[in-house]
Amino acid sequence: LEQARRPSVIWLSFQECTGCTESLTRAHAPTLEDLILDFISLDYHHTLQAASGDAAEEARIQAMEENKGQYLVIVDGSIPGPKSNPGFSTIAGHSNYDILMETVEHAVAVIAVGTCAAFGGLPQARPNPTGALSVRELVRDKPVINVPGCPPIPMVITGVIAHYLVFGQLPELDGYGRPLAFYGQSIHDRCSRRPFYDKGLFAEGFDDEGAKQGWCLYRLGCKGPTTYNACATMKWNDGTSWPVESGHPCLGCSEPRFWDAGGFYEPV
Ligand code: SF4
Ligand code: SF4
Ligand code: F3S
Structure with missing residues (x-):
């Protein structure tokens, strides 16, 4: 054929x-x-x-x-x-x-x-x-x-x-x-750390007790609330993990003005 x-x-x-x-x-x-x-x-x-x-x-x-x-x-x-x-x-x-x-x-x-x-x-x-x-x-x-x-x-x-x-x-x-x-939902909408955000529990450093407990990374500069992407659900490396799950704030890489928006490690 x-x-x-x-x-x-x-x-x-x-x-x-x-x-x-x-x-x-x-x-x-x-x-x-x-x-x-x-x-x-x-x-x-x-x-x-x-x-x-x-x-x-x-x-x-x-x-x-x-x-x-x-x-x-x-x-x-x-x-x-x-x-x-x-x-x-x-x-x-x-x-x-x-x-x-x-x-x-x-x-x-x-x-x-x-x-x-x-x-x-x-x-x-x-x-x-x-x-x-x-x-x-x-x-x-x-x-x-x-x-x-x-x-x-x-x-x-x-x-x-x-x-x-x-x-x-x-x-x-x-x-x-x-x-x-x-890209229909924000990182924040589907984040596994969201219950800590809602309770006001925030990591203040990358190695403090809050970080070890998996608390929200907002005060370490997480841009999840204003970033739209599928990382939290589809994840990376065949669904293994994604930045916030591995302990790093979302940097907002799928948004316009990603580099110039500033504040990679600071809340804005
Ligand atoms: Fe939202 Fe980021 Fe906190 Fe997750 S870690 S709940 S995306 S602010
Ligand atoms: Fe892709 Fe540009 Fe990012 Fe490189 S810098 S990974 S080309 S979006
Ligand atoms: Fe995903 Fe880029 Fe944020 S990889 S977690 S949208 S920095």
């Missing part, structure tokens, strides 16, 4: 640290292998593709031509804006901005993976030397799904891609373009 053609996905990496791709490789349901062997045709991805140099760029162009109007673009990393120096970040001699705009022109939708792509992230933090912009600040005429987190939870990345491929439509999004299925 002839196998149905898998949807083409072009993954563009711009001003990023590869943490988002590292996270993707830890996905377990579906796994990255399931995703790229059974569900999609990953036609371009700097870190994961075998091709390099001219062959890699030709693969991107070929995928665009053969799947015009049907392929999905995934972006990690922010983009030096058209008003800044395009030489801040280039691939094969082309600016990130030109590659993004060329590649999305005939895409069906764009998924911005990670806080850098979704909101500008670390590259956009003051003083933002490269004039970094998010995907949504540049792509106005296509659906853009934001999957923030620094990095995002692996299963949230694969889950959003799988949802789009299975249902052929965008998931329901919040005001920041995040899928409500994963």
Whole structure:
């Protein structure tokens, strides 16, 4: 039997640290292998593709031509804006901005993976030397799904891609373009330390008695009350644990202005 053609996905990496791709490789349901062997045709991805140099760029162009109007673009990393120096970040001699705009022109939708792509992230933090912009600040005429987190939870990345491929439509999004299925509740709403918050029992140091008893980390700077993400329910490392469970406050990594909002270890 002839196998149905898998949807083409072009993954563009711009001003990023590869943490988002590292996270993707830890996905377990579906796994990255399931995703790229059974569900999609990953036609371009700097870190994961075998091709390099001219062959890699030709693969991107070929995928665009053969799947015009049907392929999905995934972006990690922010983009030096058209008003800044395009030489801040280039691939094969082309600016990130030109590659993004060329590649999305005939895409069906764009998924911005990670806080850098979704909101500008670390590259956009003051003083933002490269004039970094998010995907949504540049792509106005296509659906853009934001999957923030620094990095995002692996299963949230694969889950959003799988949802789009299975249902052929965008998931329901919040005001920041995040899928409500994963970003609809705050960390604080689902936190196992919440009963201590409600009783007014707070750790005052990382090694005090309250910390040992699992009390609330709000006074150590936890941003759980203002952060929307699925960490408390989906957890990390195949559901093993997550930052607050392991004793570290939530830093608000899935929110806009993550780096500039300040007060990592202070209540704000
Ligand atoms: Fe790296 Fe975080 Fe940006 Fe992802 S969102 S590329 S993990 S800095
Ligand atoms: Fe809320 Fe953070 Fe306290 Fe959990 S540790 S209850 S998320 S403030
Ligand atoms: Fe990020 Fe907070 Fe989860 S810092 S990883 S949203 S617990």
